[in-house]
Amino acid sequence: MEGDQGRRGESAPGGADKWYELFSRGARDWLRHDEKVREAVRANLPEIIAGGEVINDSARTVRVPVRMLEHYHFRLRRPEESQGAGQGNAKPGDVLSDPARERGPGEKGAGGRDEGEVQLLLEFKVDDIVDWLWEEMQLPNLKARVGPSEETEWTREGWDRRGARSRLDRRRSFKEMVKRRGAPGATPTFTDEDLRFRQLARRRQPAVHAVVFFMLDVSGSMSDRDRKLAKTFFFWVVQGLRRQYRSMETLFVAHTTEAWEFNEPDFFQVTGTGGTVASTGLLKVREIIDARFNPARSNIYLFYASDGDNSVSDAAEARAALASVAADTCFTGYVEVSSGLSRQLATETGKLFAELSGAGCAAGSYALNDFDDVWGAVRHFFTAESNAPDGPGGGPRTDSP
């Protein structure tokens, strides 16, 4: 290798430095490409993520498949049939590749001019995505209802001459040393006297606690796609609320003409048959609140997804149950998932919620017809919620820390 270097010096006079051994332009330009892909993904995040496919129940990351960017040039339209020249053992009339008969090796040659496509799989953290989205969509931070002191937390408080090494406050210790030291210019030396350690103390803090009910209509009229729409919406609502509340409890209620409470995995798998009686679900929520929560101390949210076809005979009961639940919640949201037909909330259930928000309660409705709408829905609810008037229930509302 040594001799090699010497000879190279000869071959390129003028002391050519071998910059190309230290620096790869290809890699530099590739990194720029990567950055552009990430920017593009970020700019289109709502659409990409609303696609539903990318969401994993448990995963804290979302995987987004992306293609390599193309630098565009003027090109001719792809012809129905193109001609080319080849070489080899072939007679006129030979069919070299026929998609009808074979799949696989012939594919790459098809058309003869396709570059093998490379797909990248980019992974994003859900937390990052939510941060970007909040930034991008300028969603407001929610107002949280602060309950009485419930949580305790360790906070820093003062210094002491003894403590664990890990809590040594170097700056403070140094100051002590300087204070003690007599003459300027002397070699700094520490003694045990100088060391200062940070102390912790327990503090009681007002609790910020959220309870979120997800109620889903699983009656026969709700299609798979409807449920998937609802699920995607619920997923991002949870992400949004989780930003706000350190402790959050999620509860899942499904109903047809009856209502049941589910755990999360089961909840989205449930299918039911039969009619829709919304009051059963609402009463179930009422029951759970009464049994397990104190509305004055918790921030209760209810999100209800349905196709809106509530049984007409249920109207009065549903209205009463809804009013009762809404009295204790910070916000009640209704998404109407009716893929295919867009009825713009002109349904039984839609009317109930319209009445509710007309009466000045913190409530909102949104018609969700397509995956592209999921972000519209999230934006709608979160903007509405932060502007909602102070609901009933005890405890002052403050902006969360």
Next chain:
Amino acid sequence: MSDDWRSYIQRIEQLAARSGLVFNPVDFEAVPDSFMMEIAIYGLPVRMPHWSFGVRYIYQLIQRRMGHSRLFEVVFPGNPGHAYLAESNGLAENILVTAHVLGHADFSRNNLLFRRCQQQVSERIVEHAASHARQIQQNIETHGAQRVEAVLDAALALEQHIDVDQDLRRERYPPYLADPQTLVDDTFRKRFAALEPAARSASMERKRAPVPPHPERDLLWFVANYAPEMESWERDIFLAVREESFYFYPVFATQIMNEGWASYWHARLLREADFVPQQSYLDAIKCHSDVVRPIAAEQQVSLSVNPYHLGFAMWESIVERDGLEAARRIMEQDDDFAFVRNHLTRELADELGLFRFSARSDGQIKVLEHDVTALHEAVLGPKYNFGAPVVSAAHIRNDGTLELTHDSSVDGRGLDLERSRKVLDYLHKVWRRPIVLTTVNQAGSALELTAP
């Protein structure tokens, strides 16, 4: 790598000169494989940064991982020429490559198209490209990476849209229409003017020439000169890209001839080089047959034509038939279009097993009837107009709107609309006024694309 090959350079050069090759001196440099790959991607040893090169880089990296491609050398014409050899080459490979490089050096010095373009670009394209790169680096520092990238997006998207029949340093259009009298001065006109003095005085008034006076295919030059709101450093980037395209054009348009010529000479010089040890000679011959083989070893049929093989076979048959003198004359005067159309005979095509095929969009590929004229065009098809559709600037409207037209009668079909729209978007960022492009749709009726 062993440097033994350097001791052969001089002897191979002398042998080449004795065999009638005329070439500028060449600097040989051995470089690592990674750098070889970058030279191939960028086309020049040092070139402006752009993310699209990064995409090619990854494709190359993947291909190399899969063992598809291996580069032995890259050579840049000039005085002196620069040849980069892969450090991983063995002795035999390097002897072969040295002879090959001299074949290229002979070609680039004597081929008319190369000579013309080198007169335009000067013989120091490697240095010019490096100084463009440095200039663009300075632009990035002054104006920010974003703005420079936007300009490069547009300029590099149009890199094939030059007119090599024009000068590299081209004058702007004359601002006024030429006086018709000076154009044609025949007796009829004199008598006509004498008959009707009024007509004559009207034509005395100078008329402003329209811009452009004729459809302009040299888009990089046109934009750099006539964009209403471009800054001067942006125009310089367009002209830098154009200059590099002027360099790339002859490389592109003579690839079959040039690679064939170099392959012919490396084979011939090697045969005549009695100073090469027997073992190295055998290794080199094996390497030669790998380079010029028509079809990858495991395949029966290839859907593309290896330019090394085609060019090599054509030169061999020309030299055999007409002698070396005639071959040199052809080498000097032709480009690939003339070369293939005039010298790829039916017999040779049959001997090489060349065929035409049609590929349907559903993936069916069928071999077509033998027809040597159609075969020429199938080989040359991807090379027409620098491999790009014929798009020209037609008019600038009063509000600065740029009208582009695509000549579908030449290209046979319309543009890919999605891609064209994106190109218009790039271009709009530097033209800064609306842009309209006319092409035809599937049914052949006119279609207008606009940006924004």
